[in-house]
Amino acid sequence: MRIGEIGEFGLIQRVSQQFASHCDGCIDGIGDDCAVLEMPGCKDLLLVTTDLLVESIHFIRDQIPPRTLGRKSLSVNLSDIAAMGGVPWAFFLSIALPESIDLEFIDAFMMGIHDRSRQFNVALLGGDTTRADAHLTINITVLGKSPHHRVKRRSGAQPGDIIQVSGQLGSSAAGLHLLLNDQLGEDTGKFIAAHLDPEPRLAVGLALSEIPGVTSMIDVSDGLLQDLSHICERSLSGARVDFDAIPHHPDLLNCARQDDRMMKQWVVSGGEDYELVWTVSPTDELRALNSVRDAGARNAASIGVITDTGRVELFDGNGAMEIPNIGWDHFRNA
Ligand code: ADP
Ligand code: MG
Numbered sequence: 001m002r003i004g005e006i007g008e009f010g011l012i013q014r015v016s017q018q019f020a021s022h023c024d025g026c027i028d029g030i031g032d033d034c035a036v037l038e039m040p041g042c043k044d045l046l047l048v049t050t051d052l053l054v055e056s057i058h059f060i061r062d063q064i065p066p067r068t069l070g071r072k073s074l075s076v077n078l079s080d081i082a083a084m085g086g087v088p089w090a091f092f093l094s095i096a097l098p099e100s101i102d103l104e105f106i107d108a109f110m111m112g113i114h115d116r117s118r119q120f121n122v123a124l125l126g127g128d129t130t131r132a133d134a135h136l137t138i139n140i141t142v143l144g145k146s147p148h149h150r151v152k153r154r155s156g157a158q159p160g161d162i163i164q165v166s167g168q169l170g171s172s173a174a175g176l177h178l179l180l181n182d183q184l185g186e187d188t189g190k191f192i193a194a195h196l197d198p199e200p201r202l203a204v205g206l207a208l209s210e211i212p213g214v215t216s217m218i219d220v221s222d223g224l225l226q227d228l229s230h231i232c233e234r235s236l237s238g239a240r241v242d243f244d245a246i247p248h249h250p251d252l253l254n255c256a257r258q259d260d261r262m263m264k265q266w267v268v269s270g271g272e273d274y275e276l277v278w279t280v281s282p283t284d285e286l287r288a289l290n291s292v293r294d295a296g297a298r299n300a301a302s303i304g305v306i307t308d309t310g311r312v313e314l315f316d317g318n319g320a321m322e323i324p325n326i327g328w329d330h331f332r333n334a
Helices: 003-018 066-083 103-119 171-180 189-196 202-209 224-235 260-269 282-294
Strands: 026-028 035-038 044-054 087-098 123-132 137-147 162-165 214-219 238-242 276-280 301-307 312-316
Touching (some): 044 066, 066 087, 066 137, 066 202, 087 103, 103 123, 162 282, 171 260, 214 224, 224 238, 224 260, 224 276, 282 301
Parallel strands (some): 087 123
Antiparallel strands (some): 044 137, 087 137
């Protein structure tokens, strides 16, 4: 059987069934944005997350400045700490480098890592360095902390809970489209920046961790509907999303050259926006929105409701919308 038949997430499920993913102190293993562990004698929980960036798959080396690549490499990992409502603590950096790469590239890349590590007060504690045959490969592991009762998981959403998002979606997919099609112009900088240089929503995640009515959370790395489907799977629930309520940049349709279908596809299934999506009981809906807006998420919005259908459904003013592709899967989209 080919991996494409079960896809990235089928493969992860298979791995998690093959291993008893539990040890002393383990509260959550495979299946959420971070693993969650108890630390003896410490009231905080330890969060651990790791992500891999491979040249030609996750980035094209001559289309991203090295300093920006450094920033993005740490940002995408920090986003998983944000998705649990945690505070980042320390990180490890492993790199496989083609021999042809210039030292100037590495120095600039490290400056980018340094930018984000200083910004979020997270210390580099180790890693590994090797030669690669062709493709630059970056792996970062981040440790974070969370006070016991504050961890937000993908599980926990209840039918009737409101679905909210921290900001505009689709901008990163638009930026990728512009880069791949060589369509850079005067007004495209914001989309390129959304794709190349996302900011992890750590203040937003932390603000939400203080609200008990927030029942689940995830970051948007693979596309809204894909990531929402992970919340639904782990929470044994469904979701009904109102397309018209999803925040997106007012220039997005222009960027898609009036291709409405492509613009909508970017919004609901474009990956790498690194915004947060969470569910909240209706009584805390406004509290959550006010709190994340105070934490910098000016465009946060309620976009739907959790159901008991077991499916993610998308509607607009005209009724049910077709969903041709719900989001990114490394083996199905490849
Ligand atoms: P994210 O997009 O938040 O980084 P992923 O979709 O990559 O999450 O992974 C989902 C879950 O599967 C996470 O808990 C992750 O640690 C786990 N996972 C992914 N790949 C593997 C693997 N090869 N072995 C064990 N666990 C894995
Ligand atoms: Mg994630």
